[in-house]
Amino acid sequence: MVSEATPDGVVRGLPATRVARVADLPPGEGRAFAVAGEQVAVFRLRTGALHAVSAVCPHRGGPIADGQTDARVVMCPLHGNTFELATGACLTGQRPLSVFPVAEEDGWVVVGG
Ligand code: FES
Secondary structure (H helix, E strand, O other): OOOOEOOOOEEOOOOOEEEEEHHHOOOOEEEEEEEOOEEEEEEEOOOOOEEEEEOEOOOOOOEHHHOEEOOOEEEOOOOOOEEEOOOOOEOOOOOOOOEEOEEEEOOEEEEOO
């Protein structure tokens, strides 16, 4: 299990893990990965920005990686609750998503660390 969220809202404690080549993540879409037992949804936005949040919606477990995104938010495909990708905050009254560190290193998407 991962550590508590730090004051900046990012959950640290996952081992830094290469989950995919950046080129294999289509811009504007998300993919779900298991990282040290944690289900993580990684989004590569059309701007090129990467975000990693919990892949499981806190409302009723919907698949966040399948949600529609814009430059700032993801909408859960099951009931439409909307979450800020940078902070995990829910804009529609549900509990927040966890947010994980994510970076590009040598053409790979690295989650955790
Ligand atoms: S399960 Fe995500 S909004 Fe209901």
